[in-house]
Amino acid sequence: MKKKLLSMLLVVAMTASMALTGCGSGDKAASGSAKADAGSDDGEYTIVVMPKLTGIPYFTATGEGATKAGEDLGVNVIYNGPTTADAAQQVTMIEDYITQGVDAICVAPNDAAAMTAVLKKARDAGIIILDWDTAADPSLVDASIHNIDDVAFGEHMMQDLVKFMGTDDAQYAIITGGLSAENLNGWIAAAQAYAEKNYPNLELVADPYPTDEKQDVAYSTTQDVMKAYPDVKGILGFSTPTGPGCGLAIRDLGLQDQVSLVANAMEDDVQDVLSDGSLDEGCLWDCNDLGYLTVCVAKSLLDGNKLEDGMDVDGWGTIEVQDDKNVILGPAADYKAK
């Protein structure tokens, strides 16, 4: 009896904890929609911005931007997503928002194919659909917010690495978050292609090393790579834990002046390794701006505007539009020591 009771309690606790975080802003969402219903009378829009997952710094920062845009533009912004990068949970949550009758849904899909049916349903309900961070089925979205031009970003990191190395006749290595991450692979391919074309004497010592998106794995991998290839002069790090991880390894090896490192990073996490040149430059886009721009474009579409390259968007300014739908956030944001 006792046993049954406790296992039931455990189950309840587990579901409760999932619900708590799964809908980390469950309350917010509920109150948001309540406001939306009330607000629909005075013409206030309700815009849902859904990240791939909540609880990681990247999507926390984009959320801050989105919420800020909501305040600045006077629209209701609901920023909510699953706690794990789970496409099925995103589908369920979007279905709930369709029922609630929101005006726009901006989603960063975990799996574009899995979203198709539910996005179609949302469209039929007259909801404006945007994707951001990662593309969904292009035929279903009204606009697609790209954080960066993938090719330009990879080339930019490669150029900066050569700039910091001071030579294009050297060996370099690539350390990446994971071998199956599509966006990372896109940047790596662009960087490699650019190097092959423009720096024929630059030699990549091995295939990219994966680090499970973990800072300590990036740290030990960098140490091992430097032992295997002591002549390496430059390292490119893709995915945000590589910035602090590889940077710390270079500091502990005492190679700040011998090895140049250009890596993705969240700005706040790498101030320390930037300070002594362990990390020469951190690269990413402005995460707050990504959330902000998404909401601005959504509102502009709700106002009945049509996307055009160079058009002015309320609260943002001029935007770059490619192929009628793809809005590009802008060039990379580079972090140097403050």
Next chain:
Amino acid sequence: MQIIEKLTKKKEMGILVMIIVLSIILAFANSNFLTLNNIFDFLRSNAVLGIMAFGVLPVLLTGGIDLSISSTIALCAVVAGEFMLAFPSSNILIVIIISMAVGAVVGAINGLIITKFDIPPIVATLGTQTIILAGVLLYTNGVWISGLPQWFISFGQIQLGAFHSVGKVVGLSMQVILLIVAGLITWLIIKYTLLGRGIYAIGGNKQSAMRVGYNVNKITIFVYIFAGLMTGLAAVTHISIVGQVDPNTYLNYEMDVFAIVFIGGTSVVGGFGTVLGTSLGIVLMAIIKNGLVLAKVPTYWQKVVMGLIILLTVSVDVINRKREQAKLVRVDVEEEEVDKRE
């Protein structure tokens, strides 16, 4: 002759041979591999997993399992990090004690749920794992804790008996010392105390252990607290290496930890396994991870080679054991004696 015979009969033999063979191959592939500098480096990188492996060894010996360690280490790391930000003038000893205390509390909760309500450990610890992780993510929002005090960063850099060799400072780092201390404590407890005998007895046969007079519940609660304590120590060790707290980084840590313990010859159903075996498991995993990069094995092949080595090691172990058991089938008493001696 007898000594050699005794040695080859040891269960750890398979993994030891694998370590020696791999080391020879890797030393030829890269002369850097067998340098003290590299050995200390890869031990340091694997100290966290190693300390956790020692921590869960007693749990696995009783036939239990603790899935919550990956969330517990995240919790301990966040608490330790926040504590240091709030009290920048405290010291390392207090930080370690607080982190271990947090781990012990989680362990006690696990132990109590498992014993008082007779819930299978895998279910109970899966529950606590989920709850703790959710709590940590709710509190931190996944944001890293940076700006830890300088004395803590310096603690992570301490190298004992440091000397200069080939232009590099070589020494036993703090993390490796903590790993060795954790191993010694675990060894003393399970080998030389009545408690340790009880742990093996429960893993062998719970009913018999009870009849012989062991307090099964108390021992069970102890092993989970012990796992929590070691996880707390591992948390401080981890942040002392990376200098920051990333609450998301510990996801799936428990799998790497179990891999070490099981490669080290510990039975999946409990009852046998040794600190020596687990130590060799740590060394083998460390060598594989470090050596494959140093030997310039292509990235995509590294995981394949890693899997093959693990399978090979474990099957040598299993074949040895089967052969031994075939010999002992007729004399059951002797087999039990062998097990007790483990």
